[in-house]
Amino acid sequence: MVRHSPGPVGAGGGGTIARLSNLAVVAQVWTPTKSGPGSATGALDDVQVYDEALSTDDVAYLYSNPGSPLSSVTSPPFDEWATTNITNIDAGADATFDGNPDGDPFGNGLEWILGGDPLGFDSLADLLGFTGDSTTGLTFTFTREDDSEGEAALAVDFSNDLFDTDNHTSTVPAASDTVGGVTYTIEENGSAPDDITATIPAGNAVDGRLFGRLRGTQN
Ligand SMILES: [Ca+2]
Numbered sequence: 001m002v003r004h005s006p007g008p009v010g011a012g013g014g015g016t017i018a019r020l021s022n023l024a025v026v027a028q029v030w031t032p033t034k035s036g037p038g039s040a041t042g043a044l045d046d047v048q049v050y051d052e053a054l055s056t057d058d059v060a061y062l063y064s065n066p067g068s069p070l071s072s073v074t075s076p077p078f079d080e081w082a083t084t085n086i087t088n089i090d091a092g093a094d095a096t097f098d099g100n101p102d103g104d105p106f107g108n109g110l111e112w113i114l115g116g117d118p119l120g121f122d123s124l125a126d127l128l129g130f131t132g133d134s135t136t137g138l139t140f141t142f143t144r145e146d147d148s149e150g151e152a153a154l155a156v157d158f159s160n161d162l163f164d165t166d167n168h169t170s171t172v173p174a175a176s177d178t179v180g181g182v183t184y185t186i187e188e189n190g191s192a193p194d195d196i197t198a199t200i201p202a203g204n205a206v207d208g209r210l211f212g213r214l215r216g217t218q219n
Pocket residue numbers: 099100101102103104105106107108111117118
């Protein structure tokens with residue numbers, strides 16, 4: 001957006017939002033003539049116009065790369081996915097990360113990460129494989145969308161009292177590892193979704209009880 005003020009450019013005053021068709025390319029540097037509260041130090045020498053709102057990441061990029069325009073303005077991965085897979089299909093549906101318009105066991109965030117359909121019922125077994133018991137350990141198998149790794153965290157929680165007082169949380173790592181007592185085997189599969197196996201060892205069971213769950217949170 002470009003703000004045009006009649007007269008000298010400076011602090012205060014009225015002005016109008018210029019129509020893009022009324023703008024001409026100019027080479028100009030504006031240097032503030034006042035200092036103190038309400039004024040800036042430096043020169044305004046880089047004006048860029050975009051036809052949609054910039055994200056925090058976009059602004060950070062522009063700040064770090066003076067004079068370099070964004071090659072394309074992109075939304076965060078979840079917002080893009082939610083627009084394409086929820087809002088553009090059903091504008092009234094809850095498209096938030098924790099929303100669950102199809103009423104299945106998975107909120108939108110987990111549908112995105114695990115590859116579900118946010119507007120179609122997925123059973124637990126559709127997106128989350130589960131084997132084992134308290135004597136062999138519990139094993140989950142699932143997939144993970146690569147785009148989600150920078151914006152959301154997956155966690156495996158386990159407990160021996162149905163998440164009453166004995167709660168343990170393990171964040172799913174980027175690559176195969178053991179984290180917080182849970183062993184992960186992760187196949188990256190290039191840019192295709194990762195194949196992940198998470199095993200909660202039987203040694204975590206107490207009196208034959210071991211419960212586990214998978215949880216997604218937006219960073
Ligand atoms: Ca859902």
